Amino acid sequence: MNKISRRKLITAGLAGAAGAAGLAVAANLAKRYGLIPPDAGVLYGPGETLTYAAQRLLSRHSLAREFARSEISKDPFANEVDPLGVEFNRLQDGAFVDWRLAVDGMVARPASFSLAELKSLPHSTQITFIACEEGWSYIAEWKGVPLAHVLNLVGALPQARYIVYRSIQPDWWDSIDMADALHPQTLLTLGMNGSELPVPFGGPLRLRVPRQLGYKNVKYITSLTATDSLKRFGKGLGSSAPEGGYAWYAGI
């Protein structure tokens, strides 16, 4: 009896130690390979971390599904937008000629682009769906400059791990990791369904991240910051979404 419990004890102890060591190694590896989301410390962090890590391992380079022109939604739903404010109205009155996209942070050549300058850059179009976390969705043709191209122009430094992006709407900002930032379908979007991007849909400039839900596709983008850490931004959770109770990663 005694012998068995001692053997059991030693086995359990060894298994426990191996488990703890395994977890520590896994946590270290996960951190090194960027598998820990910035909101991992919140109440539901463990589930969030599993989801983000699993999807980064499985789908780092996968492409969002593209559709036929005939599948474009005839009557897309823009969702409500809060009043856009005096500054937006002034820019809109001037046909957005004064709209600027500032790019700074961990880049070799910080820059500021007008919409005309963005329009002169190489474009790409995609017919993809946008899905709201509420459950609804629509398909549109989106046209814009791949974010990767702009990051290349300003010389994003290799140590940059996230791109923070901000809306002209106060307190509305978000961030994505480099897997999404450098993804060929991530677009600084200027056009939709063959015309300029309408204001209700985020015009003049919206970031399309088609592998994530609608709320990561922030409207009215005014600035981008490349960074190696999200700690200094807001409450350090990666975007304004977790501060309002929503997950930072919305690839679900």
Added chain:
Amino acid sequence: MPEIFHQRHPAIVRVTHWLITLSFLALLLTGVEILISHPRFYWGEIGNVNTRPLFTLPIPSSRDTVPTGYGYVLPDQNGWSRYLHFEAAWVAVLTGLLYVAFGFSKGHFRRNLLPAPSDLSPTMLANDIARHLRFGPPSDDEAWSYNVLQRLTYLLVIFVLFPLVIWTGLALSPAIEGTFPALVTILGGRQSARTIHFFVTIFLVLFLLIHVVMVYLAGFRKRVGAMIVGRLPKAVERL
């Protein structure tokens, strides 16, 4: 001292049973919260308030953009609901995998869930269904072994409903769908996947209700006790 209890459910079945119960209740509650932000269902790839729904649930919504006919909007609970939905989904999936691995490797499915061919004859099935419809008390040996309807129902839940609800849930992930587009296209599109996810949930809730009623009819204390401590009192004689 003589044994006064007999072993009924192995530890792994008991632990996974209650973990699945907890995570399912969390998934259900948070699923309802997410659902009320858009209580409309569609078929095909897309659907929103500007398109015709397949059907609409006659309930209020937590978004004022959804026309419901109610003059009020429910509070938005989607943030924590979504976080908890996916966390509970991980618990359910990992627990389910553990249970299925155990079930196959230790003969649990073969011994305890696979019905005997003789039990599947139309007469036997009809008898068993009639007995259930009369709410007749279970026979004594059913304290130790599942009857044929129970076996078939559990197999349906484990091998059809749970895999389907996980599949349709995964199909709603934009990142997963990019990696495995067939998950969505086989179902006819993203909104179809969402609608199927809803209906499978309805079947799982039906199962849960009937399951609890049956446990109650068979003797709530004894049956739940057996699923917690794994044993039945000797009074329930083993045949």
